[in-house]
Amino acid sequence: MTGHIRWTRLVTLLMALALVAAACGGDDDAADTTTAPDTTAPAETTAAPDTTMADETTAAPDTTAATDTTAGGGETVTISAAGSITATFLPKCTNIPVFPQANQGAEEAATELGSDPAAFVGPADCGDATGQIEFMTNAVTQGVDALMVSNNAGDELAPSAESAAGAGIPVVTWDSPIPSAAGESVFVAQVDFDETGKVMADMALSILGEDGGQFAILSATPEAANQNAWIAAMEEVLQGDAYANLELVDTVYGNDVAEDSVNQALALVDSHPDLELIMAPTTVGIVAAAQAMTQEGLCDQVKVSGLGLPDEMRQYTLSGCAPEFALWSFVDLGYLAYYVAYGLATEQIEAAEGQSFVAGRMGEYTIEADPTRDAGLRVLMGPFTVYNADNVG
Amino acid sequence: MREWLRTHRWESILAVILVGTIVVNVVMSPVYLGTGNIVNLFWLSIEKIIVVLVMTFVIINGEIDLSVASIMGFAAAVFATAFDAGAPAWLAILVALGSGAFAGLVQGLVVARLGLPSLVVTLAGLIGFRGAARVLLEDRSITGFPEWFTDLGQQTLLGPLPFGLILFVVGLVLSWILLERSVIGRKIYVIGNNAEVARYSGIDVPRLKLRLFITSGVVSALAGLMFAARLGSVRGSLAEFFELDIITMVLLGGVSIFGGSGTIVGVALAIFTVLNIRNGMGLANVDGIIQTGVVGSLLIGSVLVPNLVEKFRSRRPAPPPDAGQAAGSDREVPTVSPA
Numbered sequence: 001m002t003g004h005i006r007w008t009r010l011v012t013l014l015m016a017l018a019l020v021a022a023a024c025g026g027d028d029d030a031a032d033t034t035t036a037p038d039t040t041a042p043a044e045t046t047a048a049p050d051t052t053m054a055d056e057t058t059a060a061p062d063t064t065a066a067t068d069t070t071a072g073g074g075e076t077v078t079i080s081a082a083g084s085i086t087a088t089f090l091p092k093c094t095n096i097p098v099f100p101q102a103n104q105g106a107e108e109a110a111t112e113l114g115s116d117p118a119a120f121v122g123p124a125d126c127g128d129a130t131g132q133i134e135f136m137t138n139a140v141t142q143g144v145d146a147l148m149v150s151n152n153a154g155d156e157l158a159p160s161a162e163s164a165a166g167a168g169i170p171v172v173t174w175d176s177p178i179p180s181a182a183g184e185s186v187f188v189a190q191v192d193f194d195e196t197g198k199v200m201a202d203m204a205l206s207i208l209g210e211d212g213g214q215f216a217i218l219s220a221t222p223e224a225a226n227q228n229a230w231i232a233a234m235e236e237v238l239q240g241d242a243y244a245n246l247e248l249v250d251t252v253y254g255n256d257v258a259e260d261s262v263n264q265a266l267a268l269v270d271s272h273p274d275l276e277l278i279m280a281p282t283t284v285g286i287v288a289a290a291q292a293m294t295q296e297g298l299c300d301q302v303k304v305s306g307l308g309l310p311d312e313m314r315q316y317t318l319s320g321c322a323p324e325f326a327l328w329s330f331v332d333l334g335y336l337a338y339y340v341a342y343g344l345a346t347e348q349i350e351a352a353e354g355q356s357f358v359a360g361r362m363g364e365y366t367i368e369a370d371p372t373r374d375a376g377l378r379v380l381m382g383p384f385t386v387y388n389a390d391n392v393g
Numbered sequence: 394m395r396e397w398l399r400t401h402r403w404e405s406i407l408a409v410i411l412v413g414t415i416v417v418n419v420v421m422s423p424v425y426l427g428t429g430n431i432v433n434l435f436w437l438s439i440e441k442i443i444v445v446l447v448m449t450f451v452i453i454n455g456e457i458d459l460s461v462a463s464i465m466g467f468a469a470a471v472f473a474t475a476f477d478a479g480a481p482a483w484l485a486i487l488v489a490l491g492s493g494a495f496a497g498l499v500q501g502l503v504v505a506r507l508g509l510p511s512l513v514v515t516l517a518g519l520i521g522f523r524g525a526a527r528v529l530l531e532d533r534s535i536t537g538f539p540e541w542f543t544d545l546g547q548q549t550l551l552g553p554l555p556f557g558l559i560l561f562v563v564g565l566v567l568s569w570i571l572l573e574r575s576v577i578g579r580k581i582y583v584i585g586n587n588a589e590v591a592r593y594s595g596i597d598v599p600r601l602k603l604r605l606f607i608t609s610g611v612v613s614a615l616a617g618l619m620f621a622a623r624l625g626s627v628r629g630s631l632a633e634f635f636e637l638d639i640i641t642m643v644l645l646g647g648v649s650i651f652g653g654s655g656t657i658v659g660v661a662l663a664i665f666t667v668l669n670i671r672n673g674m675g676l677a678n679v680d681g682i683i684q685t686g687v688v689g690s691l692l693i694g695s696v697l698v699p700n701l702v703e704k705f706r707s708r709r710p711a712p713p714p715d716a717g718q719a720a721g722s723d724r725e726v727p728t729v730s731p732a
Contacts, residue, residue: 094680119678124685130624131681134437138675141430142422154534156624159547222532223628253532 076356076364079339080113082346085145087118089334090135092152092176092224093126096256097309098283098330099150102175105334106148112360113342118148126256126284129153129223136160140167146341150175153223158182170344170351174337175330176226181376185344185351186367188337188379190328193226193372196307197233199384200279203305203324204246207277212245215277216268218285218306220256229372230281249275254285261288269293269302280306286325290316310392317392326386336362336381351377403647403695407662414666418673425676428553434672439557440465440616440623441635442664445642446561446568447612449660451605452643453572455585455652456511458609460500460518462635463526465617468493470526472618473535473627482539490614496522497610504606505599511606519636527629536626546622557619569657577601585652641688642667645695667691 089106091099103120110117119139123131129152137160139147147169151157161171161183170185177187191199204215217234219227231251238246249272254261261284269275278293280286286308293299299321308325316322339359343349349357355367362381370378385391418425435442444461451458472489476482500518504511550556572578584591584598592598621627646663648655667688674684 088678094682121678121680124681129628129630133624134671134675135681137433137437138672141424141427141433142676143424154626155536156626159623159625223534223630 076358077343077349078358079343079348079360081115082113082348084115085342085345086116086142087146087148087338087341087345088135088139088142088144089118089120089338090132090139090147090149091120091122092132092150092256093124093128094120094122095124096126096284097312101330102150102334102337105329105331105336106338107334108331109335109338109342109360113339115342118146118338118341119144123152126152127221127260129221130156132157133160136164140164140169143167144169146170146172146345148172148174148337148341151178151225152176152221154225155180155182156223170341172337172341172344174333176224177370177373177376177378179225179373181370181373184376186340186377186379187370188333188340189370189372189381190330190333191382191384192380193229194233194236195382195384196230196281197235197237199326199386200230200234200281200306201237201240201243201246203326203386204277204279205243207303207305207323208246210245212243212247213276214247214249214272214274215279216250216252216272216275217248218261218264218268218278218280218282218289219251219253220282220285222253224256227281233372234279234281254280254282254288256282256284258284258288261285262292265289265292266296269296269298275302277303277305280304280308283307283309283312283327286322287312287316290322294319294321308387310387313387314392317387317389320389324386324388326384328381328384332362333381335360336365336379340379353377401656401659404656404659404662407645407647407659407666411662411666411669414669414673418669418676421673422676425673430672430676432549432553432555432558434668435558435561436555436623438638438668438671439555439561440620440632441639442642442668443557443561443564443619444613444616444635444639445660445664446564446657447609448639448643449568449646449648449655449657450572450581451511451609452640452648452650453585453652453655454581454602454605455588456504456602456605457515457640457650458500458511458518458606459515459636459640460496460522461609461613461616461639462632463519463522464493464496464610464613465620465632465635466526466629467496467522467529467617468614469617469621469627469631470529470629472621474529476538477535482542486618489618490611493610493612493614493617494607495610496614497607498603500610501603501606505602523629523633526631530627530629532629534626534628538622538625542622543625544622546619547625557623560619565657565661572657581605582653585654587653638688641692645692647695650696 089103091102093099107117121135132149132152133156136147136149136157140163147164149171151173155178158178158180161178164171165183171183172186172188173184174188175190178184208215217231219231235248237243238248250268252264252268254264265278265288268278278289280289286304286306290304290313293302293304294316299319304316304322305325307327309327313322313325317325336359343357344351349355351367353367353369356364358364365379367377367379370376424430448458448461468489471492472485475485475488496518500514503509503514545556548555551559572581580591580596580601583594584596584601588598617632620632642663643660644650645667646655646660648660670687671684674687
C-alpha cells in the first residue's frame with residue numbers, strides 16, 4: 001500500500017511538473033471545468049426544484065412508515081423531463097473503469113431528461129476511504145439538487161450525508177450504500193446482496209467441484225460496505241450442505257489498487273499451499289489475481305473467480321485461468337441512479353416504501369425496504385450475468 | 394513595511410498567491426464567501442493543519458517527524474480499543490493522549506540521546522505505530538462513541554465555529570508567540586541553524602529536542618482523536634498518509650527542510666493558500682486527481698524551483714560588482730546575469 005501511494009504521488013509530482021511547464025494549458029482546463037456548472041447554478045437554484053424541495057428529504061424518513069400503505073397501492077410514476085437539475089455523481093474513486101461507465105449511464109439519463117449532466121468528481125485513489133467527505137461537503141455547499149454516491153467507507157460518510165439531507169438534498173447511494181442508512185434517501189442496488197453471496201458460492205462450487213477444496217477471498221478495502229455485505233452473504237450460503245466441502249481459508253484486502261491486489265493474491269498462494277481458488281468480488285482484484293496467477297504459471301493450480309468486467313477478463317476466461325465470473329451493467333446502474341435522483345429532486349417520486357416508477361429504457365421498479373440492512377430503502381436493479389468461455393465473447 | 398517585505402520575500406509571494414486564489418474563488422463561485430463554506434474549508438482539514446503547527450517547530454529545529462499520521466491512527470486506535478473494552482470515554486481519551494506522549498518520548502529519546510537521525514527514527518515510527526494501530530483493530534471499525542464526543546467533531550461549538558477550528562486559532566496564536574516572541578523559540582532557531590553552536594552556547598539541545606518530540610506525539614494524538622470524532626468511527630487506517638500533506642504545507646510556508654529558518658506567518662499563509670485552492674477547485678468540481686496535481690505543483694514551485702535557480706546561478710560567473718545591486722536585497726545573490 002505504502003509503495004503504491006508513494007508511487008502515485010511521484011507520478012503526480014511529475015504530472016504537476018508538466019502542468020507547470022504548460023501553465024497556460026493547465027489553467028484553461030481548470031477554468032473550463034469551473035465555468036460549466038457555476039453559470040447554471042444561480043439560475044438553477046431559483047428555478048422549480050429548489051423551492052419545493054426544502055421539506056422533501058427531511059420529511060422522507062418519517063413519512064416512510066406512514067405512507068407505506070398509501071404509496072404501496074399507488075400508481076406507477078413515469079419519471080419524465082421536468083427541467084434541468086444540478087447534481088453530483090460521486091464514485092468511490094475516478095480511476096477504476098466501472099465508475100466512468102456508471103457515469104456514462106448517468107449522462108445518458110440526464111440527456112433523456114433534458115438535464116445538464118451531473119458533475120463526475122471523486123477522490124483520485126480508492127485507497128482513500130474518507131476522501132469522499134470533502135466532495136460531499138462541497139456538493140452541499142454548492143447547493144446541488146441531488147447527490148449520487150457510491151460509498152467507499154462505512155458510516156464515516158453518514159454525517160455528511162445527514163448534512164446534505166438537512167439541506168434538503170436527496171442522497172441516492174448506488175453500488176455501495178451507507179450501512180446505517182443515515183442521511184440516505186434510497187440505495188440503488190445493482191443486485192440483491194444476498195444473491196451476490198449465492199452467485200459467488202455457486203461459482204466456487206462449480207469451479208472446485210463436488211470434492212471441494214480450499215479457497216480465499218480477495219476483497220477491496222476493509223471498509224467497503226458492499227464488499228463486506230457480499231462476503232457476509234457468501235459465508236451464510238456456505239453454511240449449506242451443498243457447500244460443505246468448500247473451505248474458506250482467508251480474506252485479504254487489495255484496496256482496489258492493482259499492485260496491492262497482485263501482492264495479496266501472491267501472498268495468498270504462498271501462505272496456503274493447498275489453495276485452489278481465489279474469489280475476488282471486485283473488478284480490480286479479479287483482474288489482478290488472474291494476472292498474477294497467469295504470470296506465475298499457477299493457473300493449473302489456483303483458479304480465479306468473482307466479479308469482473310468481460311472486457312478485462314476475456315483472455316483469462318478463454319485461457320481457463322478464470323473459468324467463471326459474474327457482473328451486472330455499471331452503465332445501467334448509473335442510468336437508474338440518475339433517474340431515481342432526478343425523480344426525487346423534481347418531486348415526481350417519494351423516497352417511500354412501495355413507490356413505483358418507470359425509469360426510461362430500463363422499465364418499472366419499486367422502492368422497498370432494504371432486506372440486507374437494518375434500515376434504509378432500496379431499488380433493486382439486477383440481474384446477474386454469469387460469464388464463461390461460451391458467452392464472454 | 395518595506396523592511397519586512399525585503400526580509401520576508403517568501404511570505405510576500407505567498408500572500409499574493411493567497412489573495413489571487415481568493416479573488417479567483419470569489420469570481421468563480423457564488424457560494425465561496427458563505428460562512429458555512431469558510432468554516433468547512435478549515436474543518437475538512439482541521440486535523441492536518443493542527444499537526445502542521447507542531448511540525449513547523451520540529452522542522453525549524455532541524456529535525457523531521459514522519460510518524461505524525463501513524464501516531465494519529467495509533468492514538469485513535471488506543472482510544473477505540475479502550476472504549477470498546479468498557480472504559481469511559483474520558484478515560485480512553487486520556488489513555489490515547491498518553492500513548493501519543495509515549496510514542497513521542499520513545500522517538501525523542503532515540504533522536505536526542507542516541508543521536509540517530511530523526512528521518513530514520515520516525516520512519517520506523519511511521520511503520521511501527523501504523524502497524525500497532527492495525528494490530529489493535531485488525532479490520533474492524535469501532536463506533537458508538539458518546540454523543541458529546543462525536544458532537545465535538547461534527548457540530549459547531551461557538552456560533553458557526555466548531556471546536557477544532559477554535560483550537561486551531563488558539564494553537565496558531567500560541568505557536569506565533571512561542572516561536573517568534575519567546576526564549577524557547579530563539580533556542581529552536583539556533584539549534585536548527587547549528588546544533589554545535591547551540592551546544593557551546595549552553596543550550597541543552599537534547600532536552601529541547603525530546604520535549605519537541607513529546608509535544609509532536611501529544612498533538613498528533615489529539616488530532617487523531619479529533620478525526621475520530623469527526624468521522625464517528627475508528628479504523629486502523631485512520632489518517633493514513635496525512636504526513637505528506639502536513640509536511641507539504643510546512644515546506645510551502647517557506648520553512649527550510651534543513652532547519653533554522655521559516656516563520657509561523659509563512660506557514661499560516663501556506664495553510665490558507667492550500668486550503669483555499671483545494672476548496673476553490675472542489676466548488677468548481679475539479680477532479681481529485683487534478684487537485685492533488687495542483688497542490689503537488691505548488692510544492693515543486695516552492696521547494697524545487699528556488700533551489701534549482703540558486704544552483705544554476707552559482708554555476709555562472711559572478712556578475713560585475715557594479716550591476717546596481719547596492720540597493721538590492723541583503724539575502725540574495727545579485728540576479729542580473731551577464732549573458
